Amino acid sequence: MNEADHLVPIEAAIEDEGLLFTRDNDEEALRITFKSEGDRYFVVGYRDDPNFVMIGSGWALPADVELQEASVAANALNVRKKFVKTAIWDEERDALFTVELCVSSADEIRPHFGRLLDALRDTAIEFFSDLREDHA
Amino acid sequence: MVRDRIARFIEGEGHRVETAAVGDTEELAELVFRTRGQTFSVAVSDADPQRFSLSTAYEVPTEVRDRTQASDALRDVEVDFPETRFTLAHDDTIFIATVEYDALDVEAFLENFWEIVGRLRDSGTGAVERMVDRSESKAAADKFIRQFMKGDR
Numbered sequence: 704m705n706e707a708d709h710l711v712p713i714e715a716a717i718e719d720e721g722l723l724f725t726r727d728n729d730e731e732a733l734r735i736t737f738k739s740e741g742d743r744y745f746v747v748g749y750r751d752d753p754n755f756v757m758i759g760s761g762w763a764l765p766a767d768v769e770l771q772e773a774s775v776a777a778n779a780l781n782v783r784k785k786f787v788k789t790a791i792w793d794e795e796r797d798a799l800f801t802v803e804l805c806v807s808s809a810d811e812i813r814p815h816f817g818r819l820l821d822a823l824r825d826t827a828i829e830f831f832s833d834l835r836e837d838h839a
Numbered sequence: 840m841v842r843d844r845i846a847r848f849i850e851g852e853g854h855r856v857e858t859a860a861v862g863d864t865e866e867l868a869e870l871v872f873r874t875r876g877q878t879f880s881v882a883v884s885d886a887d888p889q890r891f892s893l894s895t896a897y898e899v900p901t902e903v904r905d906r907t908q909a910s911d912a913l914r915d916v917e918v919d920f921p922e923t924r925f926t927l928a929h930d931d932t933i934f935i936a937t938v939e940y941d942a943l944d945v946e947a948f949l950e951n952f953w954e955i956v957g958r959l960r961d962s963g964t965g966a967v968e969r970m971v972d973r974s975e976s977k978a979a980a981d982k983f984i985r986q987f988m989k990g991d992r
Binding site: 718720721722723737738739740741742817820821 | 850851852853854855872873874875876878953956
């Protein structure tokens, strides 16, 4: 373990959930990737900002969805949802769901990790369900 | 073997899997994994490779002290989830929800795997909610009757 690796407690949280993970660090960022029920998630931290932790997932927008309607759906969720920020990346046509936290230690996240994953999962489900309803 | 194919699938979906033999024979095995904070097990038999049994256990809420109340709730939920079988265990402190799934082959089972897990989870949480609802209804009725007898209503 690297001394500056403040995401180690997140590895324990992922293991608590019974999940497997991989690390993909570089000089600037600490990264963990993992899957749950086949869906991919990531955790990112920055070596120069140990108080910041981001947990997220990203999904491609369906081809028939217009960016404008995706942004409206994302904004509606941002108003209503706890924890999760939904963003539309125009060029990539991706929807990104993230939880960004300011912590003294990533240990603080461990007991709440399952709840945060649920929040990410539920927000993505609601986002795509809202888009499908708009198209119906 | 069927158990290895299922174990590889679950691991490929991101979950740690433990495989345990059931009984003395090599034929029957149980694959245990966790998802969304809940432990599930898949029972597979190489002698019957088209039949799969998926189970998970829930604690009976502490406010539900009456066995009849718990079994009534489970019977009610079985109407909404006819594929799920519920069994009270450990002196009725827990109940086990099980789905027996017959598939053409293991690939057909895996294609529907997370949907089956989701249905099983919905049935289990539905049963817990039903048990608690019944407790609350009874408490509300008791409160009403007490107020009624005091002439508050």
